[in-house]
Amino acid sequence: MAKIKFLLQSKSENSQIYIRVSISQKVSIKKKTGFTINSKDWSETTGLPKQNNPENKKLSNNLKKLDPFVIGNLNNDLAGGVLIDAYWLENQINNCFKRVVKTDTGLLINHIQYILDNANTRKVRTNGGVKIGLSKETIKNYTVFKNIVLEYQNTIKKQIQFIEITNTFVDKFTNWLVNTKKYSSNTTGRELQILKTVCIDAEKNEILITPYSKTIQHFGESDKDRYIQTLSFEELQQIKNTDYSDLEQxxxxxxxxPELTKNLSLTPETLDNARNWILIGCEIGQRGGDLLKITNENIRYKGGNMYLDIIQQKTNKSVTIGIIAPHVIEIIENNLPKEIPHQKLNEYSKVVCKLAGIVEVVKGTKLNTETNRKELGNYPKHELIASHCFRRSFASNYYKKIPTAVLIGITGHSKESLFLTYINKREDKDSNADLFMKFYEDLNKDKTPEMKLIKNGTND
Known part of the structure; x- marks a missing residue:
């Protein structure tokens, strides 16, 4: 049975009080409690402060509070396979008295904060080399992860040390994310990926981590479990041809x-504005944030053709899109839509699509506002349309009609495998071969056939 003992290691007027936890005859761990006392006021008989003044009585009560706190958590953690060491004991002391150790670099939460505090000067590798500063999206992801870790620490009633991030810890953390927080496979996988990234970064800063933390496996939804929504060319034509001017309608x-139109101003102007964003978005393949920032300054002409030059916010990539669809050219030149909040565009898009008759029931995920979690089910398609569908629609509609390398250059995906995952397609090697043969035929169709000399096997 484990035993607790408090002791001093000096005879000074300001002696540190230590706690020693003996787990077995051969295994014990010891740490400073953070409390100090004049050695003359310490009783070797009781292993506690003498009860000769109010201050010592209060100190004695604190130590008596710590004793059962450590023993209780020790029993639970031994049963759960948690690593019991000096870091563990230090955490118990801090948690018992609700102390925050802001200077301890060995704490997971502190290194996440370190990354956030230095976000604007961190070096990030890109396809073009190295850039300085984390993107807004990355900062947001680290902030969300920090809040998740804080909540988990509150649940397990301890601060997480890097040295504790073992296979057992990750299994428990994953179980909590999936079963308690009800996160999807994609969200859970993303948080585990960030955990792994933070651990590797900590090691680069000479912080001790476990070997396992560098091999944490993250995951996402399988192809059969992913349901993406896109607008086909036919559905886009429906949206283009719908009349939104009837005020009575x-x-x-x-x-x-009422639920679909809550907090929306339904006028011909607002619906036309949203419709134009949809039609442009499905033709240029950019994220909603980049789409809504398009102004006349992004437009240029060369040889009578229209081009859009955009620097993507998320990746800082510079992309150029050639605009050839007549109705999109007309919108951009004569009725460039006004910028609206991203969420408003998502809300208006559902209305625009329903009015256009895009109401087929499809399988997909929809946010449950009460639980704040996405739920898989069968829903009218218009309810699942949002700005991220525009970019997917572009990629899906033009896939196999335009070489994938050209589409990737427009969407900004770093490699073909990510692009195919984005539109939920598997690599079609036959399609690549067919494209090669088509381009080969186009290259050689105007060439004059070469005359070949055929030998007849004689010297004549």
Whole structure:
């Protein structure tokens, strides 16, 4: 049975009080409690401060509080396979008295904060070399991860040390993310990937980590479990041809669709504006944040052709899109839509699509506002349309019609495998071979056939 003992290691007027936990005859760990006392006020008989003044009585009560706290957690963690060492004991002391150790670099939460504090000067590798500063999206992901770790620490009632991030820890953390937080496979996999990244970064900063933490496996949804929504060329034509100018129809629609139209101003102008963003978005293949920032300054002409030059916010990549669809050229030149908040565009897009008759019931995931979690089910398609569908629509509609390398150059994906995952397609090697043969035929179709000399086997 484990035993707790408090002791001093000096005879000074300001002696540190230590706690020693004896787990067995051969295994014991010892740490400073953070409390100090004049050695003359220490009782070797009781192993506690003498009860000769109010201050010593209070100190004695604190130590008596720590004793059962450590023993209780020790029993639980031994049963759970948790590593019991000096780091563990230090965490118990800090948690018992609710101390925050802001200077301890061995704490996971502190290194996440270190990354956030230095976000604007961190070096990031890109396809073009190295850039300085984390993107807004990356900073957001680290901030979310930090809050998740803080919540998990509150659940397990201890601060997480890097040295504790073992296979057992990751299994428990994964179980909590999936079963308690109800996170999807994609979200859980992303948080585990960030955990692994933080551990590797900590080691680069000479912080001791476990070998396992560098091999943490992250995951996502399998192809059969992924449901993406896109707007086909036919559906885009429906949206383009729908008349949104009937005010009586809009009033009736708002009345019969209160949830869909809540907090929206349904006017011909607002719906035309959203429709134009949809039509442009499905033709240029950019993220919603980049789409909504397009102005006349992004437009240029060369040889009578229209081009859009965009620097993607997420990746800092510079991409150029050639605009050839007549209806999109007309919108950009004569009726460039006004910027609206990203979330508003998502809300208006659902209305635009329903009014256009895009109401087929499809399988997909939809946010449950009560649980704040996405739920898989069968829903009318318009309810699942948002700005991220525009970029996927572009990629899906033009896949196999335009060489994948050209599409990747427009969407900004770093490699073909990511692009194919994005549109939920497997690599089609026959398609690549077919494209090669088609291009080969096009290259050689105007060439004059070469005359060949055929020998007849004689000297004549």
């Amino acid at each position: 809009l009033k009736e629609f708002k009345k019969t669709n």
